[in-house]
Amino acid sequence: MLEFLIPNNVMCHAVEAMLFASLGCALLSVLITQMNISSIGFTMSHAAFAGGSVGAFFGYAVLPSAVIVSILTAFLMGPLSDRTRMHTDTTLGVLFGTMMAVAIFFIALMQGTGKGFDASSLLYGNVISLYREEIYALAVMSALIIIFLVIFYKEITAIVFHKRLAEIAGIRVKPVYYGILFLISVMVALSIPIVGGLLLYVWLVTPAAIAYQFCNTMRNMFIMAPVIAVIVSVAGAIWGIMYSLPVGPLTAVIFSGLFIGAVAVSPKRKVVFHNH
Amino acid sequence: MTGGSDDIIQLEKVWTTYEGADLPVIKDVTLGIKPGEFVVIGGPNGAGKTTLLETIAGLLPVVDGTVQVCGHDVMKDGCAARKKIGYVIQNFDFHPYTPFTVEEVVLMGRFGKIGWLKRHSSRDMDKVTSAIHQLGLTLMQKNQIGKLSGGQQQKVLIAQNLAKEPEVLLLDEPFSNLDMITREEVSRLLCQIADAGIPVLIVSHAFDALPDRDIRVVVMQHGEIILNQLSHPSEVGNLVRTASVAA
Numbered sequence: 001m002l003e004f005l006i007p008n009n010v011m012c013h014a015v016e017a018m019l020f021a022s023l024g025c026a027l028l029s030v031l032i033t034q035m036n037i038s039s040i041g042f043t044m045s046h047a048a049f050a051g052g053s054v055g056a057f058f059g060y061a062v063l064p065s066a067v068i069v070s071i072l073t074a075f076l077m078g079p080l081s082d083r084t085r086m087h088t089d090t091t092l093g094v095l096f097g098t099m100m101a102v103a104i105f106f107i108a109l110m111q112g113t114g115k116g117f118d119a120s121s122l123l124y125g126n127v128i129s130l131y132r133e134e135i136y137a138l139a140v141m142s143a144l145i146i147i148f149l150v151i152f153y154k155e156i157t158a159i160v161f162h163k164r165l166a167e168i169a170g171i172r173v174k175p176v177y178y179g180i181l182f183l184i185s186v187m188v189a190l191s192i193p194i195v196g197g198l199l200l201y202v203w204l205v206t207p208a209a210i211a212y213q214f215c216n217t218m219r220n221m222f223i224m225a226p227v228i229a230v231i232v233s234v235a236g237a238i239w240g241i242m243y244s245l246p247v248g249p250l251t252a253v254i255f256s257g258l259f260i261g262a263v264a265v266s267p268k269r270k271v272v273f274h275n276h
Numbered sequence: 277m278t279g280g281s282d283d284i285i286q287l288e289k290v291w292t293t294y295e296g297a298d299l300p301v302i303k304d305v306t307l308g309i310k311p312g313e314f315v316v317i318g319g320p321n322g323a324g325k326t327t328l329l330e331t332i333a334g335l336l337p338v339v340d341g342t343v344q345v346c347g348h349d350v351m352k353d354g355c356a357a358r359k360k361i362g363y364v365i366q367n368f369d370f371h372p373y374t375p376f377t378v379e380e381v382v383l384m385g386r387f388g389k390i391g392w393l394k395r396h397s398s399r400d401m402d403k404v405t406s407a408i409h410q411l412g413l414t415l416m417q418k419n420q421i422g423k424l425s426g427g428q429q430q431k432v433l434i435a436q437n438l439a440k441e442p443e444v445l446l447l448d449e450p451f452s453n454l455d456m457i458t459r460e461e462v463s464r465l466l467c468q469i470a471d472a473g474i475p476v477l478i479v480s481h482a483f484d485a486l487p488d489r490d491i492r493v494v495v496m497q498h499g500e501i502i503l504n505q506l507s508h509p510s511e512v513g514n515l516v517r518t519a520s521v522a523a
Contacts, residue, residue, distance in 0.1 A: 034375065151393060154384075154387050154390065154395075154396070155387065155392075157376070157380070157384070158384045158387050161374065161376050161381065161384060162368070162370075164335075164365065165365070165368075165384065165433075165436075166384070166387070167335065167358070168333060168335070168358055168361070168363045168365070169358070169359075169384055169385055169386075169387050169388040169436075169440065170355055170356070170358040170359030170387070170388020170389065171355075171387055171388050172355055212373070212375075215375065216373075216375055216420055217375050217376070217377070217380075218375045218376065220375075221375060268373060
Protein backbone atom coordinates (compact mmCIF):
# COMPACT_ATOMS: atom_id res chain seq x y z
CA MET A 1 0.00 0.00 0.00
CA LEU A 2 2.77 2.44 0.86
CA GLU A 3 5.36 1.14 -1.61
CA PHE A 4 5.28 4.45 -3.48
CA LEU A 5 6.59 6.12 -0.30
CA ILE A 6 8.88 3.38 1.04
CA PRO A 7 10.64 1.39 -1.68
CA ASN A 8 12.30 -0.96 0.82
CA ASN A 9 9.86 -3.89 0.97
CA VAL A 10 10.73 -5.03 4.51
CA MET A 11 10.54 -1.49 5.86
CA CYS A 12 7.30 -0.86 3.99
CA HIS A 13 5.65 -3.98 5.47
CA ALA A 14 6.79 -3.06 8.96
CA VAL A 15 5.57 0.53 8.67
CA GLU A 16 2.20 -0.52 7.27
CA ALA A 17 1.70 -3.10 10.00
CA MET A 18 2.65 -0.69 12.76
CA LEU A 19 0.54 2.10 11.28
CA PHE A 20 -2.70 0.14 11.06
CA ALA A 21 -2.24 -1.80 14.30
CA SER A 22 -1.38 1.34 16.27
CA LEU A 23 -4.26 3.29 14.72
CA GLY A 24 -6.87 0.68 15.70
CA CYS A 25 -5.37 -0.06 19.11
CA ALA A 26 -5.04 3.64 19.99
CA LEU A 27 -8.70 4.34 19.17
CA LEU A 28 -9.71 1.40 21.33
CA SER A 29 -7.30 2.52 24.06
CA VAL A 30 -9.49 5.59 24.62
CA LEU A 31 -12.46 3.33 25.35
CA ILE A 32 -10.40 0.88 27.40
CA THR A 33 -8.94 3.55 29.71
CA GLN A 34 -12.12 5.58 30.07
CA MET A 35 -14.25 2.51 30.80
CA ASN A 36 -11.67 1.24 33.30
CA ILE A 37 -11.31 -2.12 31.59
CA SER A 38 -7.57 -1.98 31.00
CA SER A 39 -7.22 -5.61 32.12
CA ILE A 40 -8.97 -6.44 28.87
CA GLY A 41 -5.61 -6.01 27.11
CA PHE A 42 -3.80 -8.83 28.82
CA THR A 43 -6.92 -11.01 29.02
CA MET A 44 -7.47 -10.77 25.27
CA SER A 45 -3.81 -11.25 24.42
CA HIS A 46 -3.73 -14.39 26.56
CA ALA A 47 -6.98 -15.57 24.99
CA ALA A 48 -5.31 -15.21 21.61
CA PHE A 49 -2.25 -16.97 23.02
CA ALA A 50 -4.43 -19.84 24.27
CA GLY A 51 -6.27 -19.97 20.93
CA GLY A 52 -2.99 -20.12 19.04
CA SER A 53 -1.65 -22.97 21.15
CA VAL A 54 -4.93 -24.93 20.98
CA GLY A 55 -5.01 -24.41 17.20
CA ALA A 56 -1.41 -25.55 16.86
CA PHE A 57 -2.09 -28.64 18.98
CA PHE A 58 -4.96 -29.73 16.74
CA GLY A 59 -3.07 -28.85 13.57
CA TYR A 60 -4.89 -25.64 12.63
CA ALA A 61 -3.35 -22.29 11.60
CA VAL A 62 -2.28 -20.26 14.65
CA LEU A 63 -3.67 -16.80 13.75
CA PRO A 64 -7.26 -17.80 12.83
CA SER A 65 -7.39 -19.96 15.98
CA ALA A 66 -6.18 -17.00 18.04
CA VAL A 67 -8.82 -14.73 16.48
CA ILE A 68 -11.62 -17.24 17.10
CA VAL A 69 -10.74 -17.81 20.77
CA SER A 70 -10.38 -14.05 21.33
CA ILE A 71 -13.83 -13.44 19.88
CA LEU A 72 -15.32 -16.26 21.97
CA THR A 73 -13.70 -14.76 25.06
CA ALA A 74 -15.15 -11.36 24.19
CA PHE A 75 -18.62 -12.83 23.90
CA LEU A 76 -18.13 -14.65 27.19
CA MET A 77 -16.82 -11.60 29.01
CA GLY A 78 -19.90 -9.36 29.00
CA PRO A 79 -22.53 -11.94 30.04
CA LEU A 80 -20.12 -13.42 32.59
CA SER A 81 -19.69 -9.99 34.24
CA ASP A 82 -23.46 -9.57 34.30
CA ARG A 83 -24.13 -13.04 35.70
CA THR A 84 -21.43 -12.95 38.36
CA ARG A 85 -22.45 -9.42 39.38
CA MET A 86 -18.79 -8.56 39.67
CA HIS A 87 -16.78 -5.70 38.30
CA THR A 88 -15.69 -6.41 34.72
CA ASP A 89 -12.06 -6.17 35.84
CA THR A 90 -12.55 -9.09 38.27
CA THR A 91 -14.11 -11.25 35.57
CA LEU A 92 -11.22 -10.33 33.28
CA GLY A 93 -8.76 -11.41 35.96
CA VAL A 94 -10.41 -14.84 36.19
CA LEU A 95 -10.49 -15.21 32.40
CA PHE A 96 -6.85 -14.12 32.14
CA GLY A 97 -5.73 -16.88 34.51
CA THR A 98 -7.90 -19.45 32.73
CA MET A 99 -6.55 -18.53 29.29
CA MET A 100 -2.96 -18.58 30.51
CA ALA A 101 -3.54 -22.04 32.00
CA VAL A 102 -5.08 -23.32 28.75
CA ALA A 103 -2.14 -21.97 26.73
CA ILE A 104 0.49 -23.49 29.04
CA PHE A 105 -1.44 -26.79 29.18
CA PHE A 106 -1.45 -27.24 25.41
CA ILE A 107 2.14 -26.06 24.96
CA ALA A 108 3.22 -28.59 27.58
CA LEU A 109 1.19 -31.30 25.82
CA MET A 110 2.86 -30.46 22.51
CA GLN A 111 6.28 -30.57 24.08
CA GLY A 112 5.40 -33.89 25.68
CA THR A 113 4.19 -35.40 22.42
CA GLY A 114 7.11 -34.02 20.48
CA LYS A 115 4.92 -31.82 18.26
CA GLY A 116 6.88 -28.74 19.20
CA PHE A 117 5.43 -25.22 19.19
CA ASP A 118 7.31 -21.97 19.08
CA ALA A 119 5.33 -19.71 21.40
CA SER A 120 7.76 -16.83 20.99
CA SER A 121 5.94 -15.51 17.89
CA LEU A 122 2.77 -15.02 19.98
CA LEU A 123 4.60 -13.78 23.06
CA TYR A 124 7.03 -11.32 21.47
CA GLY A 125 5.77 -10.90 17.89
CA ASN A 126 7.78 -10.00 14.82
CA VAL A 127 6.74 -7.06 12.72
CA ILE A 128 8.57 -8.17 9.58
CA SER A 129 7.09 -11.67 9.59
CA LEU A 130 3.60 -10.59 8.57
CA TYR A 131 1.93 -11.67 5.36
CA ARG A 132 0.34 -9.06 3.11
CA GLU A 133 -3.13 -10.48 3.94
CA GLU A 134 -2.53 -9.90 7.62
CA ILE A 135 -1.68 -6.25 6.97
CA TYR A 136 -4.83 -5.90 4.86
CA ALA A 137 -6.81 -7.43 7.73
CA LEU A 138 -5.34 -4.84 10.10
CA ALA A 139 -6.23 -2.03 7.68
CA VAL A 140 -9.81 -3.31 7.34
CA MET A 141 -10.09 -3.69 11.12
CA SER A 142 -8.88 -0.13 11.75
CA ALA A 143 -11.41 1.12 9.21
CA LEU A 144 -14.17 -0.88 10.91
CA ILE A 145 -13.25 0.62 14.29
CA ILE A 146 -13.42 4.15 12.85
CA ILE A 147 -16.81 3.40 11.23
CA PHE A 148 -18.14 1.89 14.47
CA LEU A 149 -16.99 4.93 16.46
CA VAL A 150 -18.54 7.38 14.00
CA ILE A 151 -21.88 5.54 13.79
CA PHE A 152 -22.29 4.87 17.50
CA TYR A 153 -20.42 7.89 18.85
CA LYS A 154 -23.25 9.21 20.99
CA GLU A 155 -24.11 5.80 22.45
CA ILE A 156 -20.42 5.11 23.13
CA THR A 157 -19.87 8.43 24.91
CA ALA A 158 -22.94 7.85 27.08
CA ILE A 159 -21.75 4.35 28.02
CA VAL A 160 -18.23 5.56 28.73
CA PHE A 161 -19.64 8.32 30.95
CA HIS A 162 -21.92 6.05 33.00
CA LYS A 163 -23.35 2.71 31.88
CA ARG A 164 -26.33 2.94 34.24
CA LEU A 165 -27.24 6.47 33.13
CA ALA A 166 -26.93 5.42 29.49
CA GLU A 167 -29.37 2.58 30.17
CA ILE A 168 -31.74 5.00 31.92
CA ALA A 169 -31.55 7.34 28.91
CA GLY A 170 -33.10 4.54 26.86
CA ILE A 171 -29.91 3.44 25.09
CA ARG A 172 -29.51 -0.25 24.29
CA VAL A 173 -26.25 -0.57 26.18
CA LYS A 174 -25.48 -4.27 25.72
CA PRO A 175 -25.22 -4.42 21.90
CA VAL A 176 -22.86 -1.43 21.85
CA TYR A 177 -20.82 -2.70 24.81
CA TYR A 178 -20.48 -6.16 23.28
CA GLY A 179 -19.59 -4.51 19.96
CA ILE A 180 -16.71 -2.72 21.70
CA LEU A 181 -15.52 -6.00 23.27
CA PHE A 182 -15.74 -7.71 19.86
CA LEU A 183 -13.63 -5.04 18.17
CA ILE A 184 -11.04 -5.19 20.95
CA SER A 185 -10.81 -8.98 20.70
CA VAL A 186 -10.29 -9.05 16.94
CA MET A 187 -7.85 -6.13 16.99
CA VAL A 188 -5.82 -7.77 19.75
CA ALA A 189 -5.68 -11.11 17.94
CA LEU A 190 -4.59 -9.44 14.69
CA SER A 191 -1.96 -7.28 16.42
CA ILE A 192 -0.34 -10.04 18.46
CA PRO A 193 1.90 -11.28 15.61
CA ILE A 194 3.39 -7.77 15.37
CA VAL A 195 4.37 -6.89 18.95
CA GLY A 196 3.35 -10.04 20.79
CA GLY A 197 0.92 -10.63 23.62
CA LEU A 198 3.27 -9.30 26.27
CA LEU A 199 3.80 -5.85 24.75
CA LEU A 200 0.41 -5.33 23.17
CA TYR A 201 -0.86 -4.00 26.46
CA VAL A 202 1.27 -0.87 25.90
CA TRP A 203 -0.64 -0.05 22.72
CA LEU A 204 -3.99 -0.69 24.32
CA VAL A 205 -3.45 1.68 27.21
CA THR A 206 -0.54 4.10 26.75
CA PRO A 207 -1.73 6.20 23.75
CA ALA A 208 -4.92 7.17 25.61
CA ALA A 209 -3.01 7.61 28.86
CA ILE A 210 -0.71 10.11 27.12
CA ALA A 211 -3.61 11.90 25.37
CA TYR A 212 -5.50 12.07 28.67
CA GLN A 213 -2.75 14.25 30.14
CA PHE A 214 -3.63 17.01 27.64
CA CYS A 215 -7.28 16.45 26.65
CA ASN A 216 -10.44 17.41 28.48
CA THR A 217 -12.90 15.87 26.03
CA MET A 218 -13.40 12.43 24.54
CA ARG A 219 -13.39 13.89 21.03
CA ASN A 220 -9.90 15.33 21.53
CA MET A 221 -8.68 12.05 23.02
CA PHE A 222 -9.98 10.18 19.97
CA ILE A 223 -7.89 12.50 17.79
CA MET A 224 -4.73 12.80 19.89
CA ALA A 225 -4.29 9.15 20.94
CA PRO A 226 -4.12 7.68 17.41
CA VAL A 227 -1.93 10.55 16.15
CA ILE A 228 0.59 9.88 18.95
CA ALA A 229 0.37 6.10 18.48
CA VAL A 230 0.89 6.22 14.72
CA ILE A 231 3.87 8.61 14.97
CA VAL A 232 5.57 6.59 17.73
CA SER A 233 4.87 3.21 16.11
CA VAL A 234 5.99 4.21 12.63
CA ALA A 235 9.10 5.88 14.07
CA GLY A 236 9.74 2.74 16.14
CA ALA A 237 9.45 0.54 13.04
CA ILE A 238 11.78 2.74 10.97
CA TRP A 239 14.43 3.11 13.69
CA GLY A 240 14.17 -0.54 14.69
CA ILE A 241 14.80 -1.79 11.16
CA MET A 242 17.42 0.88 10.38
CA TYR A 243 19.49 0.08 13.48
CA SER A 244 18.58 -3.64 13.74
CA LEU A 245 16.74 -3.21 17.03
CA PRO A 246 13.66 -5.21 18.15
CA VAL A 247 10.76 -3.07 16.90
CA GLY A 248 8.10 -4.03 19.45
CA PRO A 249 10.14 -3.41 22.61
CA LEU A 250 11.69 -0.26 21.12
CA THR A 251 8.23 1.18 20.38
CA ALA A 252 7.01 0.21 23.87
CA VAL A 253 9.99 2.00 25.46
CA ILE A 254 9.33 5.15 23.39
CA PHE A 255 5.67 5.06 24.47
CA SER A 256 6.66 4.73 28.12
CA GLY A 257 9.18 7.60 27.87
CA LEU A 258 6.57 9.77 26.22
CA PHE A 259 4.05 8.92 28.92
CA ILE A 260 6.48 9.93 31.68
CA GLY A 261 7.18 13.19 29.82
CA ALA A 262 3.45 13.83 29.33
CA VAL A 263 2.75 13.32 33.02
CA ALA A 264 5.58 15.70 33.91
CA VAL A 265 4.28 18.55 31.74
CA SER A 266 0.56 17.80 31.94
CA PRO A 267 -1.59 20.89 32.58
CA LYS A 268 -3.82 18.67 34.73
CA ARG A 269 -1.19 18.73 37.44
CA LYS A 270 -0.87 22.50 37.40
CA VAL A 271 -1.90 24.10 40.69
CA VAL A 272 -3.22 27.64 40.39
CA PHE A 273 -2.82 29.70 43.53
CA HIS A 274 -4.06 33.24 43.82
CA ASN A 275 -2.77 35.18 46.80
CA HIS A 276 -5.12 38.12 47.35
CA MET B 277 -55.53 4.74 44.37
CA THR B 278 -54.57 1.50 42.60
CA GLY B 279 -55.25 -0.06 39.27
CA GLY B 280 -57.10 2.89 37.70
CA SER B 281 -57.34 2.90 33.91
CA ASP B 282 -55.85 6.41 33.75
CA ASP B 283 -52.79 5.45 35.79
CA ILE B 284 -49.57 6.25 33.96
CA ILE B 285 -47.63 3.98 36.33
CA GLN B 286 -49.24 0.66 37.26
CA LEU B 287 -47.70 -1.94 39.52
CA GLU B 288 -49.77 -5.10 40.04
CA LYS B 289 -48.70 -7.52 42.78
CA VAL B 290 -45.04 -6.94 42.02
CA TRP B 291 -42.24 -8.99 43.54
CA THR B 292 -38.68 -7.94 42.85
CA THR B 293 -35.42 -9.45 43.96
CA TYR B 294 -31.74 -9.08 43.27
CA GLU B 295 -29.86 -12.04 41.84
CA GLY B 296 -28.49 -14.11 44.69
CA ALA B 297 -30.58 -12.36 47.34
CA ASP B 298 -32.13 -14.60 50.01
CA LEU B 299 -35.40 -12.68 50.17
CA PRO B 300 -37.39 -10.53 47.76
CA VAL B 301 -36.75 -6.81 48.15
CA ILE B 302 -40.18 -5.73 46.92
CA LYS B 303 -43.10 -7.86 48.10
CA ASP B 304 -46.52 -7.94 46.52
CA VAL B 305 -46.58 -4.22 45.77
CA THR B 306 -49.61 -2.78 44.00
CA LEU B 307 -49.49 0.91 43.18
CA GLY B 308 -51.10 3.22 40.65
CA ILE B 309 -49.89 6.74 39.87
CA LYS B 310 -51.88 9.22 37.84
CA PRO B 311 -50.50 11.99 35.60
CA GLY B 312 -49.60 15.09 37.60
CA GLU B 313 -49.32 13.37 40.97
CA PHE B 314 -46.49 14.34 43.32
CA VAL B 315 -45.46 11.26 45.24
CA VAL B 316 -43.07 11.09 48.18
CA ILE B 317 -41.77 7.62 48.98
CA GLY B 318 -40.54 7.39 52.55
CA GLY B 319 -39.51 4.77 55.05
CA PRO B 320 -36.44 3.56 56.88
CA ASN B 321 -33.15 2.60 55.23
CA GLY B 322 -33.40 -0.73 53.45
CA ALA B 323 -37.20 -0.53 53.15
CA GLY B 324 -37.03 -0.97 49.35
CA LYS B 325 -37.59 2.64 48.25
CA THR B 326 -34.76 2.81 45.71
CA THR B 327 -35.59 -0.72 44.56
CA LEU B 328 -39.15 0.44 43.90
CA LEU B 329 -37.86 3.25 41.65
CA GLU B 330 -35.48 0.86 39.87
CA THR B 331 -38.36 -1.57 39.37
CA ILE B 332 -40.52 1.16 37.84
CA ALA B 333 -37.60 2.11 35.57
CA GLY B 334 -37.29 -1.53 34.46
CA LEU B 335 -33.74 -1.84 35.77
CA LEU B 336 -34.42 -4.86 37.96
CA PRO B 337 -35.98 -8.23 37.16
CA VAL B 338 -39.61 -8.51 38.24
CA VAL B 339 -40.04 -12.09 39.43
CA ASP B 340 -43.82 -11.84 39.68
CA GLY B 341 -46.53 -9.32 38.82
CA THR B 342 -46.52 -6.62 36.15
CA VAL B 343 -45.13 -3.10 35.87
CA GLN B 344 -46.62 -0.83 33.22
CA VAL B 345 -45.24 2.65 32.59
CA CYS B 346 -46.72 4.89 29.90
CA GLY B 347 -48.39 1.80 28.41
CA HIS B 348 -45.15 -0.21 28.22
CA ASP B 349 -44.52 -3.40 30.15
CA VAL B 350 -41.07 -2.54 31.53
CA MET B 351 -39.93 -6.16 31.56
CA LYS B 352 -40.80 -6.77 27.91
CA ASP B 353 -40.11 -3.33 26.53
CA GLY B 354 -37.86 -1.65 29.10
CA CYS B 355 -35.86 0.37 26.60
CA ALA B 356 -38.97 1.99 25.08
CA ALA B 357 -40.32 2.69 28.57
CA ARG B 358 -37.04 4.26 29.72
CA LYS B 359 -37.14 6.70 26.82
CA LYS B 360 -40.20 8.16 28.58
CA ILE B 361 -38.90 7.86 32.13
CA GLY B 362 -36.62 10.39 33.77
CA TYR B 363 -34.65 8.87 36.64
CA VAL B 364 -32.21 10.83 38.78
CA ILE B 365 -30.07 8.27 40.59
CA GLN B 366 -28.82 8.66 44.14
CA ASN B 367 -25.24 7.45 43.98
CA PHE B 368 -22.86 8.98 41.50
CA ASP B 369 -19.19 9.72 41.72
CA PHE B 370 -17.59 11.38 38.76
CA HIS B 371 -13.81 11.49 38.50
CA PRO B 372 -12.48 15.08 38.52
CA TYR B 373 -11.12 14.61 34.98
CA THR B 374 -14.13 12.79 33.51
CA PRO B 375 -13.84 14.06 29.93
CA PHE B 376 -17.39 15.38 29.62
CA THR B 377 -18.77 18.86 30.00
CA VAL B 378 -22.04 19.74 31.71
CA GLU B 379 -23.61 20.42 28.32
CA GLU B 380 -22.51 17.02 26.95
CA VAL B 381 -23.88 15.20 29.99
CA VAL B 382 -27.24 16.97 29.78
CA LEU B 383 -27.45 16.16 26.05
CA MET B 384 -26.89 12.46 26.85
CA GLY B 385 -30.35 12.46 28.45
CA ARG B 386 -31.83 12.82 24.95
CA PHE B 387 -29.75 10.12 23.27
CA GLY B 388 -32.39 7.42 23.71
CA LYS B 389 -35.02 9.63 22.12
CA ILE B 390 -32.75 10.66 19.26
CA GLY B 391 -32.36 6.98 18.38
CA TRP B 392 -29.76 4.96 16.50
CA LEU B 393 -27.74 6.41 13.64
CA LYS B 394 -29.02 9.95 14.16
CA ARG B 395 -27.27 13.07 15.32
CA HIS B 396 -28.78 15.59 17.71
CA SER B 397 -30.83 18.37 16.17
CA SER B 398 -31.15 22.05 17.03
CA ARG B 399 -34.35 21.14 18.93
CA ASP B 400 -32.34 18.76 21.10
CA MET B 401 -29.85 21.52 21.84
CA ASP B 402 -32.70 23.94 22.64
CA LYS B 403 -34.01 21.46 25.23
CA VAL B 404 -30.51 21.08 26.67
CA THR B 405 -30.00 24.83 26.90
CA SER B 406 -33.40 25.28 28.51
CA ALA B 407 -32.78 22.55 31.11
CA ILE B 408 -29.35 23.96 31.93
CA HIS B 409 -30.91 27.41 32.36
CA GLN B 410 -33.72 26.06 34.57
CA LEU B 411 -31.19 24.53 36.95
CA GLY B 412 -29.02 27.67 36.98
CA LEU B 413 -26.07 25.95 35.34
CA THR B 414 -25.62 28.29 32.38
CA LEU B 415 -22.31 29.73 33.56
CA MET B 416 -20.78 26.28 34.03
CA GLN B 417 -22.20 24.49 30.96
CA LYS B 418 -18.74 24.20 29.38
CA ASN B 419 -17.11 23.01 32.62
CA GLN B 420 -16.15 19.39 33.16
CA ILE B 421 -18.74 17.68 35.31
CA GLY B 422 -16.12 16.07 37.57
CA LYS B 423 -14.89 19.46 38.69
CA LEU B 424 -18.27 20.53 40.04
CA SER B 425 -19.39 20.09 43.63
CA GLY B 426 -21.69 17.19 44.60
CA GLY B 427 -24.72 19.50 44.65
CA GLN B 428 -23.89 20.97 41.25
CA GLN B 429 -23.41 17.47 39.81
CA GLN B 430 -26.83 16.54 41.20
CA LYS B 431 -28.33 19.56 39.44
CA VAL B 432 -26.67 18.43 36.20
CA LEU B 433 -28.32 15.01 36.51
CA ILE B 434 -31.69 16.66 37.15
CA ALA B 435 -31.12 18.88 34.09
CA GLN B 436 -30.21 15.77 32.07
CA ASN B 437 -33.59 14.27 32.93
CA LEU B 438 -35.49 17.49 32.26
CA ALA B 439 -33.87 17.78 28.83
CA LYS B 440 -35.17 14.29 28.13
CA GLU B 441 -38.77 15.62 28.36
CA PRO B 442 -39.91 12.64 30.41
CA GLU B 443 -43.50 11.53 30.82
CA VAL B 444 -42.67 10.20 34.28
CA LEU B 445 -40.00 11.59 36.59
CA LEU B 446 -38.34 9.52 39.32
CA LEU B 447 -35.82 11.07 41.70
CA ASP B 448 -33.82 9.26 44.36
CA GLU B 449 -32.84 11.60 47.21
CA PRO B 450 -32.85 14.68 44.94
CA PHE B 451 -32.24 17.09 47.83
CA SER B 452 -29.45 15.18 49.56
CA ASN B 453 -26.53 17.24 48.21
CA LEU B 454 -28.34 20.55 47.83
CA ASP B 455 -28.22 23.65 50.02
CA MET B 456 -31.47 25.11 51.39
CA ILE B 457 -31.97 27.72 48.67
CA THR B 458 -31.31 25.23 45.88
CA ARG B 459 -33.64 22.71 47.55
CA GLU B 460 -36.45 25.23 47.38
CA GLU B 461 -35.65 26.07 43.74
CA VAL B 462 -35.59 22.39 42.76
CA SER B 463 -38.77 21.76 44.73
CA ARG B 464 -40.54 24.60 42.86
CA LEU B 465 -39.31 23.17 39.58
CA LEU B 466 -40.58 19.69 40.43
CA CYS B 467 -43.92 21.21 41.40
CA GLN B 468 -44.15 22.93 37.99
CA ILE B 469 -43.36 19.62 36.30
CA ALA B 470 -46.11 17.84 38.24
CA ASP B 471 -48.52 20.71 37.49
CA ALA B 472 -47.77 20.14 33.80
CA GLY B 473 -49.18 16.62 34.17
CA ILE B 474 -45.97 14.66 34.62
CA PRO B 475 -46.03 12.49 37.73
CA VAL B 476 -43.07 13.11 40.02
CA LEU B 477 -41.97 10.35 42.39
CA ILE B 478 -39.26 11.18 44.88
CA VAL B 479 -37.53 9.04 47.46
CA SER B 480 -36.53 11.37 50.23
CA HIS B 481 -35.71 11.72 53.89
CA ALA B 482 -35.85 15.53 53.61
CA PHE B 483 -39.44 16.70 53.99
CA ASP B 484 -38.74 20.37 54.62
CA ALA B 485 -38.55 21.42 50.98
CA LEU B 486 -41.71 19.84 49.62
CA PRO B 487 -43.91 21.99 47.37
CA ASP B 488 -47.15 23.45 48.64
CA ARG B 489 -49.58 21.09 46.90
CA ASP B 490 -51.31 17.77 47.48
CA ILE B 491 -48.75 15.05 47.97
CA ARG B 492 -49.26 11.31 47.83
CA VAL B 493 -47.28 9.75 50.63
CA VAL B 494 -46.14 6.17 50.13
CA VAL B 495 -44.38 4.62 53.12
CA MET B 496 -42.44 1.40 52.70
CA GLN B 497 -41.24 -1.08 55.30
CA HIS B 498 -39.50 -4.41 54.60
CA GLY B 499 -40.32 -4.18 50.89
CA GLU B 500 -44.04 -3.61 51.38
CA ILE B 501 -46.19 -0.51 51.11
CA ILE B 502 -47.60 0.14 54.57
CA LEU B 503 -49.16 3.54 53.84
CA ASN B 504 -50.46 5.16 50.68
CA GLN B 505 -52.52 8.32 51.13
CA LEU B 506 -52.90 11.92 50.03
CA SER B 507 -51.49 14.49 52.39
CA HIS B 508 -50.42 18.09 52.87
CA PRO B 509 -46.64 18.81 52.67
CA SER B 510 -46.48 19.87 56.33
CA GLU B 511 -47.82 16.47 57.43
CA VAL B 512 -45.58 14.27 55.28
CA GLY B 513 -42.74 13.98 57.81
CA ASN B 514 -45.10 13.01 60.62
CA LEU B 515 -46.97 10.51 58.47
CA VAL B 516 -43.76 8.76 57.44
CA ARG B 517 -42.45 8.68 61.03
CA THR B 518 -45.72 7.47 62.51
CA ALA B 519 -46.24 4.77 59.89
CA SER B 520 -42.66 3.53 60.22
CA VAL B 521 -42.84 3.36 64.02
CA ALA B 522 -46.26 1.70 64.01
CA ALA B 523 -45.06 -0.98 61.60
